[in-house]
Amino acid sequence: MTLFLQLDFAALLAAVMACLACGLLGNLLLLTRQSLLGDAVSHAVLPGLVLGFAVTGTRATLPMVLGAMVAAVAAALLIALVRRLARLEAGAAMGVVFSGFFALGLVMMELTGARAVDLDVDCVLYGQLEALIWPAATGPASLLDPAALAELPVETRILAGVLALVVAGLALLWKELRLVAFDPGFAASIGFAPRRISLVVLVLVSVACVAAFWAVGSILVIAALVAPPAIARLLTDDYRRQFLFSALAALAMGGGGHGAAIGVPALLGLEFGLNAAGMMAVVAALMLAAAWTASPLRRRVNSATASPRDLQPTASIR
Amino acid sequence: MIEPALELRNLSVAYREAAVLRRVSWAAPASGLTAIVGPNGAGKSTLLKASLGLVPRLTGEALFFGQPLSAVRRRVGYLPQRASVDWEFPATALQVAAMGRYPRAGWFRPLPRAELERARAALAEVGMADFAERQIGQLSGGQQQRVFLARALALEADLYLMDEPFAGVDAATERAIVEVLHRLAREGRAVVAVHHDLATVAEYFTEVCLLNGELVAAGPVATTFTPENLARAYGGRLPMLDRPVPRTEPGAEPAWAAA
Numbered sequence: 251m252t253l254f255l256q257l258d259f260a261a262l263l264a265a266v267m268a269c270l271a272c273g274l275l276g277n278l279l280l281l282t283r284q285s286l287l288g289d290a291v292s293h294a295v296l297p298g299l300v301l302g303f304a305v306t307g308t309r310a311t312l313p314m315v316l317g318a319m320v321a322a323v324a325a326a327l328l329i330a331l332v333r334r335l336a337r338l339e340a341g342a343a344m345g346v347v348f349s350g351f352f353a354l355g356l357v358m359m360e361l362t363g364a365r366a367v368d369l370d371v372d373c374v375l376y377g378q379l380e381a382l383i384w385p386a387a388t389g390p391a392s393l394l395d396p397a398a399l400a401e402l403p404v405e406t407r408i409l410a411g412v413l414a415l416v417v418a419g420l421a422l423l424w425k426e427l428r429l430v431a432f433d434p435g436f437a438a439s440i441g442f443a444p445r446r447i448s449l450v451v452l453v454l455v456s457v458a459c460v461a462a463f464w465a466v467g468s469i470l471v472i473a474a475l476v477a478p479p480a481i482a483r484l485l486t487d488d489y490r491r492q493f494l495f496s497a498l499a500a501l502a503m504g505g506g507g508h509g510a511a512i513g514v515p516a517l518l519g520l521e522f523g524l525n526a527a528g529m530m531a532v533v534a535a536l537m538l539a540a541a542w543t544a545s546p547l548r549r550r551v552n553s554a555t556a557s558p559r560d561l562q563p564t565a566s567i568r
Numbered sequence: 569m570i571e572p573a574l575e576l577r578n579l580s581v582a583y584r585e586a587a588v589l590r591r592v593s594w595a596a597p598a599s600g601l602t603a604i605v606g607p608n609g610a611g612k613s614t615l616l617k618a619s620l621g622l623v624p625r626l627t628g629e630a631l632f633f634g635q636p637l638s639a640v641r642r643r644v645g646y647l648p649q650r651a652s653v654d655w656e657f658p659a660t661a662l663q664v665a666a667m668g669r670y671p672r673a674g675w676f677r678p679l680p681r682a683e684l685e686r687a688r689a690a691l692a693e694v695g696m697a698d699f700a701e702r703q704i705g706q707l708s709g710g711q712q713q714r715v716f717l718a719r720a721l722a723l724e725a726d727l728y729l730m731d732e733p734f735a736g737v738d739a740a741t742e743r744a745i746v747e748v749l750h751r752l753a754r755e756g757r758a759v760v761a762v763h764h765d766l767a768t769v770a771e772y773f774t775e776v777c778l779l780n781g782e783l784v785a786a787g788p789v790a791t792t793f794t795p796e797n798l799a800r801a802y803g804g805r806l807p808m809l810d811r812p813v814p815r816t817e818p819g820a821e822p823a824w825a826a827a
Contacts, residue, residue: 281657337584422676429667433653439620439646440671440723441638487703489658 255387258512260406261379265526266504267409268462271416272471273478273500275455277493280479281431284340287326287452288475290348291459292468294325296355304362311404315464322456325351330445330452377467379508379526382406405465412461419454420493423447428489470527477534478503484538484545499537506533570598571634573727573758574619579628581611581618588614590782591627596727597775598633599756601749603763603789606779607802612762613649615779616729620646632727642671645725649732650713655705661715662700665691668722690718694744710741717748728752730761734768746772769793 272288279285298321302314325347332343386392386401393399400407420427426447429437434444455475463471482495507530515523572595581589589611596602604612617623619630621637632640645668668690669683691697694714704712713733720728733745749772752759760777763769769776769789776793778784778801785797 281654283654425670425673425679426675428659428663429670432657432659432664433648433667435617435622435648435652436646436667436719438622439644440667441641442670442675483658487658487705488660489663492658 252387252389255389255392256384258508259387260384260403261382261526262505262508264382264403264406264409264465265379265508265530266501267406267413268466268470269474269478269500269504269530270497271409271413271458272462272474273496273503274416274420274493275451275458276475276477276479277482277496278427278431278451279455279475280483281492284344285476285479286341286344287329287455288459288472290329290344291322291325291456292463292471293348294351295319295321295460295463296352297321297358298324298355300355300358300362304358311464315408315460318460318463319457321351321355322460323453326452326456327449330449376525377463377465377470377527378405379466380523382465405461408461409465412458416454416458419450423450427451466527466530470530473531473534474500474503477531477538481534481538481541484541499534499541502537503530503534507531572596572631573598573633574729574760575631575634576615576619577629577631579615579618579630580626581614581623582626583623587626588781589618592779592783593628594777594783594786596758596760596777599753599758600775601753601773602758602760602775602777603769603773604760604777604779605763605766605769605793605798605801606784609781610779610801611781612779613731616646616731616760616762619729620644642723643726645720645723645728647716647720647728647730647733650709650716650735652731655707655712657704659704660701661691661696661704661707661711661718662687664704664715665696665700665718665722668719671723687718687722690722691715693721694718694748695740708738709736710738713737714741714744717745721748725757727758727760730759732762732764734763734765766798 276285276288279287295318298317298319299314300317301321302317305317306313329340329343329347332338332347333340336343338346382403382405384392384398384402386398388398426437426442429442430444430447434448437444437447459471459475462474466474478496478499479492481499482492485495486492508526510533511524511526511529514529515521574596576592576594579589579592580587588609592611592615604615606612614623618625619632619637621630630637632644637644662684666679666684666687669679669687673679673683688697688700691700694717696711696714696718699707699711699715704715707715713736717733720730734742737745749759749761753774761773763773770793773789775787776789777786778792778797780801780803784801785792
């Protein structure tokens, strides 16, 4: 037990919290057809990482996380601005901004010499979940010991804070978020500023992406944003259950992926461990397939059987 | 004097370079039913959206009951086009109708049960009480339109801006909407609705605003909704009517006003 707490607990906790924070917010992106935002954010953080490194001269986690968050939020705001000013559809605006930020990051990397000391590409792609350990744990009692909990890796603690922020934001703005996601025009007409609420969502997504990205890498972040909401969407037409099911899927994805990374090689008698972040994406994909199989027939054939009334031109004289 | 429900002063709107509305000055009466009529691309929906500040105005202003919208928001209700939202959204008819009570509930807290009951009553008025818990994607087009109407009614506004309330609805829904319009008019409220069906303008509305990028004519249906004005609004391409425009006698009262 102590060994589990020391070697696996911090990583498992980080994986589950990353999937939860991203998965919950992903619902809002899915429902407003902006799921690719996570992809944009994960690319856009690069200049922030380089900047954090250049300013402090170390690869300490905190300054680089802060730099990444600043870059992610700046990219998110810029996407909103480009959409409004250039009247581009969301996908195009995201594509322009995140590739621009990524390129800027590469240039900065060369200019500041960060490349020479190797800003670890593997870490950016797959995260460093395996590196999260909790040597301060001495037994189950450590779970309730503030002093021991304070010794958890900084990535895990940041994720806990971000998850709390996400849950608080969703709870506080529960009906407002639903209103703005469903009908921003009506929301504006009754004085519930949809732009400001969308910006809050953008900022929350950016912050959650960066915090999760550090623990689990840029590939898994996208899976964590998209897969749990997509799984839930196949299983329910109820707004509350959409969030509940996505949270359960995120839990299963984080825990199951982490477990599979340890368990599958042991089962097959392999000499090496599997990458936990990668296994989470695999678990999520399997769950998505299972959800599709289990989903009511109606959802699957929905698009093929749109009500004939919807296809008729409006009854009017033109 | 009674302030007009909606007054536009020199309103112009452009998307990119193309002007959609040019210098429209017009006042909707303080109560009663007004149709906005004009060809496709005449800026009818844009006029409603620009009034509400949903699209940026190039010039001009919109006054509601003589004041800017922010001062009288509670008295103004908007019914967007049905096609403007994604009906696959995971929400029930009641949850959508309840959005009409959000201004009463305010920010940062769940909707009180009493407000939810008001939303349920609004659904009942449009004959949708039995569908309250139904996901909106499972409703027919006409039923979806009634849910939107219920949401607008839940606002209890004094002026309603309705964007094509009759578009693509079945006969039963059309009758239900007309009944609601008559109720609103009887109570002295004002409705300004974008309307496509020229054949029913005189039957459903008392005032008309003919639009074609700019204001063509506005006034009582009896005197303004004439073939000559229609020809001007439609640029000579007067659409074929499947029945002649009923020529109401000047001064004739519509059915609901006598009730």
